[in-house]
Amino acid sequence: MTSATGRVAALLQERRAESVAAIAALRREFAAMVDASESSNADDEHDPEGATIAFERAQVAALIDQAVARVHDLDLALGRLHEGSYGHCETCGEPIAPDRLAARPAARTCVGCARLTTR
Numbered sequence: 001m002t003s004a005t006g007r008v009a010a011l012l013q014e015r016r017a018e019s020v021a022a023i024a025a026l027r028r029e030f031a032a033m034v035d036a037s038e039s040s041n042a043d044d045e046h047d048p049e050g051a052t053i054a055f056e057r058a059q060v061a062a063l064i065d066q067a068v069a070r071v072h073d074l075d076l077a078l079g080r081l082h083e084g085s086y087g088h089c090e091t092c093g094e095p096i097a098p099d100r101l102a103a104r105p106a107a108r109t110c111v112g113c114a115r116l117t118t119r
Helices: 001-038 050-083 098-101 111-117
Strands: none
Touching: 001 050
16 A cells, blocks of 8 residues: 555545544434433424424434445545545546545545536
8 A cells, every 4th residue: 555545545534433423423412302302291293392303303313314424435435445446536437636535535526527417
């Protein structure tokens, strides 16, 4: 493994560890919300605060889902790194710009191909 590959692997592992820690913290927060609502006699449907509580739970659940997806993307990036295809667009095969990889280390596509899929 070259030193550049080692640096990229370390960055991907660091981002993965951060995401795993975020998932754990968000799951604790979600569990605390559920515990708090179970210990009260609040009825989400009829309680004026109910909609807010439900929204907050849904928001934390969405953040958990995003962090889980980020871990998955980082795992895939680590796999590409080890197989030698990291840094090349999965769509066109061209190199992904270093600035894009710096901003999104798990990027699978170049900016041009990413634009085509978001339309």
